[in-house]
Amino acid sequence: MSTTTTLPGLRAWLLTDTPASRAQAAWGRRYRIWRDFRANGVAMTGLVTIILLIAAALAAPLLATHNPDAQELTNRLATPSAAHWLGTDELGRDVYSRLLFGGRITLGMVVAVVLMVAPVGLAVGTIAGYLGGMTDRVMMRVTDIFLAFPRLILALAFVAAIHPGISSAIFAIALTAWPPYARLARAETLTIRGTDFIAAIRLTGATTPRIILRHVAPLCLGSLIVRVTLDMSSIILTAAALGFLGMGAQPPSPEWGAMIATARDYMLQQWWVPLMPGMAIFVASLAFNLLGDGLRDVLDPKQR
Amino acid sequence: MRHRLKALAAAAASVPITLFGLVLVTFLIGRVMPIDPVIAIVGDHAPPDVMARVRLELGLDRPLLVQFGIYLNHLLHGDLGRSVMTSHSVVHDIKQFFPATLELAIVAIFVATVIGIPLGVLAATRQGSRIDTVVRVFCLAGQSVPIFLLGLLCLVIFYVKLGWAPGTGREDVIFAGTIPPVTGLLTIDTLLAGDWDAFHDALAHLAQPAGVLAYFSMAYITRMTRAFMLDALAGEYVITARAKGLSAARVVWRHAFGNISVRLVTVLALTFAGLLEGAVVTETVFSWPGIGQYLTVSLLNADMNAVLGATLVIGISYLLLNLLADAAYTLMDPRVR
Numbered sequence: 001m002s003t004t005t006t007l008p009g010l011r012a013w014l015l016t017d018t019p020a021s022r023a024q025a026a027w028g029r030r031y032r033i034w035r036d037f038r039a040n041g042v043a044m045t046g047l048v049t050i051i052l053l054i055a056a057a058l059a060a061p062l063l064a065t066h067n068p069d070a071q072e073l074t075n076r077l078a079t080p081s082a083a084h085w086l087g088t089d090e091l092g093r094d095v096y097s098r099l100l101f102g103g104r105i106t107l108g109m110v111v112a113v114v115l116m117v118a119p120v121g122l123a124v125g126t127i128a129g130y131l132g133g134m135t136d137r138v139m140m141r142v143t144d145i146f147l148a149f150p151r152l153i154l155a156l157a158f159v160a161a162i163h164p165g166i167s168s169a170i171f172a173i174a175l176t177a178w179p180p181y182a183r184l185a186r187a188e189t190l191t192i193r194g195t196d197f198i199a200a201i202r203l204t205g206a207t208t209p210r211i212i213l214r215h216v217a218p219l220c221l222g223s224l225i226v227r228v229t230l231d232m233s234s235i236i237l238t239a240a241a242l243g244f245l246g247m248g249a250q251p252p253s254p255e256w257g258a259m260i261a262t263a264r265d266y267m268l269q270q271w272w273v274p275l276m277p278g279m280a281i282f283v284a285s286l287a288f289n290l291l292g293d294g295l296r297d298v299l300d301p302k303q304r
Numbered sequence: 305m306r307h308r309l310k311a312l313a314a315a316a317a318s319v320p321i322t323l324f325g326l327v328l329v330t331f332l333i334g335r336v337m338p339i340d341p342v343i344a345i346v347g348d349h350a351p352p353d354v355m356a357r358v359r360l361e362l363g364l365d366r367p368l369l370v371q372f373g374i375y376l377n378h379l380l381h382g383d384l385g386r387s388v389m390t391s392h393s394v395v396h397d398i399k400q401f402f403p404a405t406l407e408l409a410i411v412a413i414f415v416a417t418v419i420g421i422p423l424g425v426l427a428a429t430r431q432g433s434r435i436d437t438v439v440r441v442f443c444l445a446g447q448s449v450p451i452f453l454l455g456l457l458c459l460v461i462f463y464v465k466l467g468w469a470p471g472t473g474r475e476d477v478i479f480a481g482t483i484p485p486v487t488g489l490l491t492i493d494t495l496l497a498g499d500w501d502a503f504h505d506a507l508a509h510l511a512q513p514a515g516v517l518a519y520f521s522m523a524y525i526t527r528m529t530r531a532f533m534l535d536a537l538a539g540e541y542v543i544t545a546r547a548k549g550l551s552a553a554r555v556v557w558r559h560a561f562g563n564i565s566v567r568l569v570t571v572l573a574l575t576f577a578g579l580l581e582g583a584v585v586t587e588t589v590f591s592w593p594g595i596g597q598y599l600t601v602s603l604l605n606a607d608m609n610a611v612l613g614a615t616l617v618i619g620i621s622y623l624l625l626n627l628l629a630d631a632a633y634t635l636m637d638p639r640v641r
Contacts, residue, residue: 042441144318145325148623149615150581153599154329157615160603161333237450241585244452245600260452271460278453286448293444 036298043294049287057103066094068101068254077270086276089263091252095276098254102277105255106284109170109239110232116174118228121181126212126220128182129189140186143179151176152238159247166255169248173238177231184227188220222299230292233285240281256281308634315630319623326619330612331375335368384616385609389602394613397598402617403488404474405587405594409579410489411510412517417572420522424529429556431534439526446523451582454516455589462512469512472591476505513590520582521575528571532564539563566636573629577622 015032019025037043056063065085072092080087086095128139146154155172162168192198193216201215242248243257251262259277267274350358359365363374378385384394427439462469470476474490475483479502483493491510494503536542537560545559584596591597595614602610 042437141318141321142325144322145329148322148326148626149329149619150577150622152581152584153615153618156584156599156603157330157333157611160606160608160611233448237448240450241452244450244585245588246604257450260456264456267456267460268464271456271464274456275453278450278456281450282448282453285450286445289444289448293440 033298037294040294040297042290043297046287046290046292046294049283050291053103053284053287054107056100057107060097060100060104064094064097064100066097068093068098069252070094077266077273079272087270087272089259089273090266095259095273098259099256099277099280102254102256102259102280103284105166105249105253106236106239106281109166109173110235112170113174113177113235114228114232116170117178118181118224121178122185122217122220122224124178124182125185125187126189126216129186130193130208130212130216132193136186139182143182146176147179147183149176151234152241155238155242156245156247159242164247164250166249166253169239169242172242173235176238177235180231181224181227184223185217185220188223189216192216192219226292226296226299229288229295233288233292236281236285236288312631312634315627315634319627322623323620326623327376327379327616328372330616330619331372333615334608334612335371379616384613387602387607387610387613389605389607389610394609397610398595398613398617400488401593401595401598404490404592405580405583405596407489407491408510408514408517408583408586408592408594409576411514412579413521413572413576415514415518416522416525416575419518420525421529421568423522424526425533425556425561427526427530428533428537429552436530439530443523443527446519447527449519451516451520451585452589454519455513455586458512458516459589470505470508472589474506474509474593475502476509479505513586513592516589517579517582517586521579524575524578525568525571529564529568532567533560536560536563566633569632569636570629573625573632577625577629580618580622 011031013024014028016024016028019028070093072088074092075084075088076090076092078084078088078092084094084096086099089095089098124139124143128136151173154176155169158172158175159165159168162171198211198215201211206215239248239255240257240260243255243259244261246258246261249255249258251258256277260274260281263270263274263277363371366374382395384398386392387394387397390397423439427436430436458469459472463471479494479499483490483497483499483502486493486496490506491503494500494506537556539560541563542555542560545555550559580596583594584599586592587594587596588600595618599611599614599618602608602614
């Protein structure tokens with residue numbers, strides 16, 4: 001079977017108006033979303049950049065030209081050259097190799113925060129929204145208290161209270177990141193709660209946890225994914241700001257924010273040294289914003 | 305009107321509870337600190353009996369709940385403790401540093417509003433055009449750029465390479481201490497003193513950090529203006545206004561913009577609150593002697609009273625600005641009942 005014959009067949013199967021099974025309808029919907037998304041050039045740029053960044057971080061040991069921790073004190077603060085593609089830092093370490101390994105830290109932090117925060121926000125929001133009453137009021141009041149702090153400030157105070165470092169930075173960012181998700185999931189739940197199909201499910205005898213888990217939560221996912229993607233950019237920026245202020249990843253870790261912080265003293269003469277990690281942060285954060293913006297157009301048109 | 309006042313009262317009534325939570329969270333953060341506050345005051349080598357006395361004076365031997373009560377009591381009397389670093393009371397420090405942040409934030413939000421709103425309207429009226437795309441990317445870039453990178457770049461370009469801007473700080477050394485502080489806002493104080501050179505110097509120092517912060521907040525303002533405008537321009541009353549033959553400018557600015565202005569006030573209040581956060585990093589880059597720099601320097605010196613005091617002050621300002629956003633919406637939007 002050649003691809004030219006299968007693809008139209010597959011596409012027809014996906015795009016049919018009369019899907020024969022639930023799976024077919026679901027995949028058809030996914031395909032349509034993907035088709036819309038693919039047409040959005042800006043969003044595709046973001047997606048491709050993120051995939052490249054992840055690949056570069058995963059393949060860091062293969063792509064790196066030097067050991068990221070190897071110091072070469074005779075060759076400090078060198079300009080970019082054939083030997084050191086992006087130059088060397090204040091201890092003669094290869095900036096390009098450090099950026100690659102730093103990508104692992106930054107992207108790892110983003111993944112860790114999102115994995116902690118999104119389920120919590122979704123759970124708090126859907127439970128508060130579905131149950132209503134006192135539960136709702138108490139949960140939303142707690143949410144409001146955490147929303148009342150500027151994110152970076154609370155994270156700073158929290159990190160200072162435990163111990164500056166990557167893991168406390170992750171906890172601190174997670175602590176400040178969940179409330180908006182809870183708010184969002186609650187707002188979605190409130191509109192879903194009153195619909196006829198939920199009433200019908202309730203009549204069939206479904207338990208409350210089952211309704212929340214199987215019927216309400218999946219419908220909140222679309223807007224939540226958009227929000228999470230857009231938020232990844234601000235997680236990157238907060239993590240970098242913590243590193244920059246000396247409260248996140250600690251030197252000699254090649255975390256991008258920490259790299260800028262240590263290279264800052266050389267900014268006025270060797271400006272390219274802090275510029276390189278800065279550009280890396282900018283590219284990563286912009287890519288997530290572009291992707292999130294495109295996802296919003298596709299998944300959540302009413303939020304535009 | 306009565307409904308609205310009621311809604312507003314409900315919003316205001318929730319403030320004390322949130323405020324209490326805020327104080328509780330800051331207190332708990334301060335108490336789980338691994339750094340012993342006694343050592344921070346008397347040093348490592350103090351004899352044990354001195355340490356014990358200080359511990360007793362600080363009330364650290366009491367149960368946590370009692371300690372919180374004492375903390376709350378001091379707080380209500382306007383006492384945030386003493387900063388180990390500056391050896392002044394934290395309230396005194398905050399009074400000294402906060403106006404600098406306020407000045408920075410006011411100028412930044414002014415610039416951001418004046419440029420951001422027209423830009424958002426322009427993008428919305430030309431949706432899908434090249435201008436629209438440029439504005440959107442410009443905004444996304446503003447949301448994505450680390451503020452310290454922008455600050456460092458500004459310093460390199462305008463201070464080091466071009467020599468247009470003065471360096472870091474708030475004023476040149478030659479003016480230090482010559483201006484009597486009245487409002488704490490240096491630009492106004494220099495004007496009040498009638499010292500034009502000092503005024504120019506203050507403005508020049510303000511330009512870079514305020515510009516960086518302005519771009520940061522402009523991204524959000526422009527994006528929201530564009531989104532609200534698109535929404536409004538699709539309304540039937542806009543079609544009616546167009547059908548009546550009103551000029552395009554009148555339709556856009558009188559009819560559509562008039563309808564979104566209330567929502568924009570809310571956005572501005574929220575942006576202003578966000579500026580407090582951006583100020584922490586900006587002030588560190590530009591050595592701007594504001595509350596943000598006070599906070600980070602205290603953090604690095606483990607000066608916990610100062611950290612908690614600054615956190616609390618920023619938290620309260622943030623809370624009040626959010627309340628203001630709510631109030632603007634409730635009082636001014638006729639649709640809210």
